[in-house]
Amino acid sequence: MTPFPLLIAMLAASIAPCSQKVEGHPHYVIPGALRDVTYHGQLALDAYVPAGEPRPAAIIIHGSQGNKSTHVTQLFEVLDRAGFAWFSIDYRSGDDVAEAIRYVRCPGRFNITPETVLIGEDTGAGIALSLAARGGVRGVVTFGAMLSDVVPSPRKENAGLNGTTAEVLMFHGTSDEESPPAAAEALCNRLPHCTFYPVTGAIHNLENWHPDQWDWKEDLTAWLRGDRRGLWKDIAYNRPAGRELLMDAYIPENIGPLPVVIIIHGGGWEAGNKVTYVSPVFGPLAEAGFAWFSIDYRLTPYVHIPEQLDDVRAAIRYVRAHAARFHIDPHRIALLGESASGQLVAQVASEPCTGCEVQAVVSFYGVYDFTKGTQSSDWQKAAVRRLFGDSSQETLRRYSPLFVARPEQPPVLLIQGTKDELYSGSMEYARKLKEVGAPFKLIVLEGAPHGMENWEGHTEWEFYKHRLVEWLRATLKANNSSE
Known part of the structure; x- marks a missing residue:
């Protein structure tokens, strides 16, 4: 029988090589x-x-x-x-x-x-x-x-x-x-x-x-x-001119194929990134069983809005092309934008796009008409030139969702606070969608200012999250390719 002290010494010797600093x-x-x-x-x-x-x-x-x-x-x-x-x-x-x-x-x-x-x-x-x-x-x-x-x-x-x-x-x-x-x-x-x-x-x-x-x-x-779910950081979805454009993704544990929301941040077309401004919707979407992808895109003045639209379309194509990898349904995709990106997602929705089709669009307090910018202050005129490189009425109308809305476009959810300077523009866009026969729904937050980040901590405005999820479920269910 091995003496106890010797046994301890043998065990210590066997453990020591792995436990050494x-x-x-x-x-x-x-x-x-x-x-x-x-x-x-x-x-x-x-x-x-x-x-x-x-x-x-x-x-x-x-x-x-x-x-x-x-x-x-x-x-x-x-x-x-x-x-x-x-x-x-x-x-x-x-x-x-x-x-x-x-x-x-x-x-x-x-x-x-x-x-x-x-x-x-x-x-x-x-x-x-x-x-x-x-x-x-x-x-x-x-x-x-x-x-x-x-x-x-x-x-x-x-x-x-x-x-x-x-x-x-x-x-x-x-x-x-x-x-x-x-x-x-x-x-x-x-x-x-x-x-x-x-x-x-x-x-x-x-x-x-x-x-x-x-x-x-x-x-x-x-x-x-492999099949690991949860948060997936810094996925390069495109490399225009050698520059990596990244997205973050959250893939729920739910059995797929999952409905998708592609999130585009705002920031005046010149600021922000994939975690800026839009973080309040991450939790509600994930908890409701949506896979989401929040993207970076190129900003002005280094590019103009047409190139930013190209980035949004590239992100849609990337997600669709890798549906199996992300356990998602490529026929149940929603775009979500806010402020500047409200214009981007509404514009993408208004134009047929091979390989980058979406089935729903959510626009928070977006900009829908650029034509008034050339009729305003010198600062606003300069801002329009920064966005497009020129300020011709033809270009401004071309990229104003107000003038390109069509009845065949995907359903649109507009979410807008009444204390936001963009309130009147959203109401005008809603009237235009109704006029052309495009499907839409409007949610108004009484007294809410610009920016969903500024709505946090106000229980009177929290209802928009439930309504957002409810609308997405109903709209994307109608396009459920697995049913």
Whole structure:
């Protein structure tokens, strides 16, 4: 029988390697990350493991060039957005990588879950695939896989633990001359659970891919998240002229396909972002079972209103194109805007749009007539020129919802406070919708000023949230493609 003190000593020895303090240096790329954490002998890794709920882990294996801090740095922020901790490692062989994985997964050392994904770039891809064949990992992601004889035969007999084979996602440039994509695609086709993602026009190295080739970031994030619901931050829905336009999404736990509200913030066409001005509707929509997407768009004076409308349409197309990813019904989409964006959503509703059709529009205290701007002060005339680049009556009428309303447009909900200087314009627009026979409903908040943020804390105006949800449910139910 083992003496009790000796038993305690043995247990302490078995626990000590995992409970020892992790030491490193501040990272130069990601705040809160550590660099040069020694994991075996003289070998080190960089680690990002934020506090809070434990995260799944991604092991990053660089290729034949550079080290743990080069060539793969674009992955760091993407993995954080996907809710993963990450570990980028230096190594000499596949055995070193296996040792790094054991170090990372040692219980209690890092704030991570057992779920592990291996990400390999260039020759690191082959190492990732070889290690995955041993089992114990959820999946493998490769970039520009440089394959060699060390990659195991990708047949089902190489399945990992419990008779399963890891899922594989392979990103590969179609113009990769160092590792032609045909070989990687052929390997992927033979793997039991592999998706091959050709990146059009991209060359070998991930870090050299152009902004118009960066859709891989959203596809990788979605693959990593799986069916996880809740808040999804900073989804790039478009990249005009190389600039990322982001949206936040909230996907409820409800069984889909879910109805959708795409939210566009106001701010005079020149201010705000996806969390500004419109936050009061986030909670009511989520709690009512709507998926919502709140978007950034380009602002004046850097662009004009026509380009802003292009951004709104791009957001609609993106959400529709990824309906399965977001568990939404592409035939039950509402647009919601307020103030300046009230004009944007009303304008989109008034114009037929292939691929960006919506079934409902909500406009809070919008601007519906620009033609009066040239009849006002010099300041207002200058403002109109800022919005359009010119102030011709033809242009102003073209982008004034008051003059382009049509009976076939989607149903519109107007919400307006009586103490808002835009009150009379909303009433005029309501009369126009009635005149042309366009479906609409008007909700008036007696005594309410401009801005839903300013309605918070006033119980006499809170009813608009219930009425908004009620109207959306009724209007989008009529377009329920699943019924």
